[in-house]
Amino acid sequence: MDLGLDGRAALITGASKGIGKAIARGLAEEGVDLALMARTGPVLESAAAEIAAATGVRVLALPTDIRDAGAVNAAVERARAELGTIHILVNNAGGPIKRPERQITWPDSDWLDDVDTKTLGMLRVTQALLPHMPTDGTGRIVNISGIASVSVLTNALTHGLNNSAMNHVTSYLAADLAAARITVNAVIPGLIATEWRETWAENAARQRGVSREQFLERTCADWGIVAQRWGTMQEVSDAVVFLASDRASYINGARLTVDGGYSINVRG
Ligand SMILES: NC(=O)c1ccc[n+]([C@@H]2O[C@H](COP(=O)([O-])OP(=O)(O)OC[C@H]3O[C@@H](n4cnc5c(N)ncnc54)[C@H](OP(=O)(O)O)[C@@H]3O)[C@@H](O)[C@H]2O)c1
The missing domain is CATH 1.10.1220 (Arc Repressor Mutant)
Known part of the structure; x- marks a missing residue:
């Protein structure tokens, strides 16, 4: 199946390791140029160099803390200046649970930090990139949510909050951006x-x-x-690459679960 992605450009947050790096690699293998964000410069630069060497696409490493709106705007401006139109946005930045304890006992600052990263970070990057996305039907936003949005995982209160927000914002923006012909979908990974x-x-x-x-x-x-x-990181990446492609042009506002059947919720 020709995904029609060759020659397009994508911005991926949280792309220095884990699921974000696998998504970057998957898109690069389809000929997509990349702008990658994460905070830790050397790790991000090494991931960018590895993907560029393996695939031959252009890969920009943009060390950015997505909790900082000014830094996000500057990085998006650089991506646009160097890559031109950015067709695909993958909001993936997040990560492990801070501490294994009851999160209702957390100080306000810890709740805020988690929400500031995943939920508000997604909104900041989306807002900054939207003016540079195409309106010809090739624009794609894929939000990486998680099973903490559809089930109660012990010690994952803020992950549940964030991933529920990712799901809701996906539906909201699918409607909001329909006129711009940009599709917005969520991928919900399980244990990866x-x-x-x-x-x-x-x-x-x-x-x-x-x-x-x-x-x-x-x-x-x-x-x-x-x-x-x-699940493997590639199994999540494959779902994202498909949703980013021309082949997914009639899929909008969907939540694609990649969890090996976890959310079937078998009992008895
Ligand atoms: N692994 C799983 O089993 C699983 C399951 C369901 C959902 N997910 C979701 O999948 C996404 C990726 O998870 P992962 O397990 O691959 O995490 P990971 O391996 O810890 O990678 C997280 C990425 O996000 C970046 N990041 C974190 N905070 C950031 C910030 N403030 N600004 C910019 N970048 C930031 C990290 O780099 P720096 O630290 O250098 O910034 C890193 O590149 C998350 O949204 C997570 O909730 C994961």
Whole structure:
């Protein structure tokens, strides 16, 4: 299937590692030039160099804290100056839970920090990029949500808040941007084998005195993941690349779950 993405440009937040980097790689493999954002410059630059060398597309590393509106505007301006029209925006920046504890006990500043990053960061980057997106039907926004929006995960109060907001903003903007012919969809990943999740699995297995494989098998059973395994970053990336493509032109306001059947919510 020809996705029609060759020669387009995309901006991806949180693209230095994890799911964001995998999405960047997936789009680059389809011939999409990239502007990548994350805070830590050296890690972002190394990811950009790796993707450029592997795929031959142009990859701009734009170290940016998306909690800072001025920094976001400056980075988007640089992306536009160097890449021209930006067709695709992937709002992905987020990350692990800060501390494993009941988040209702958190100080106000910790709640605000999480919401400032994922929910408000998404709004800031979207607002800054919109004037530079095309209105010919090739514009795409994909928001990376998560299963904390559709189920209660222990110690994931702010992730639930943020991912529910991602889902709602996706619906809201799908309607709002219809006149500009920009589609807005959400991808809802389940348990995904990112670098930090690998470390989490290894540590949890060690604490329980079991192997990594035994811990994962038990966790997938406990969580009700019907695929009986965690997902790969590529499986999330493939869904995003499809939604970013011409082949998804009639998909708007959708929530595409990539969770191995977790949210089927099997009982009994
Ligand atoms: N892993 C999972 O199992 C899973 C499941 C469901 C949903 N998700 C969602 O998928 C997304 C990616 O998660 P991940 O697991 O791949 O996380 P990750 O590996 O920790 O990567 C997070 C990325 O976001 C960047 N980032 C964090 N804060 C930022 C800020 N203020 N400004 C700019 N960039 C920032 C990080 O770089 P810097 O730290 O250098 O800024 C990094 O590039 C998140 O939205 C997460 O909620 C993940």
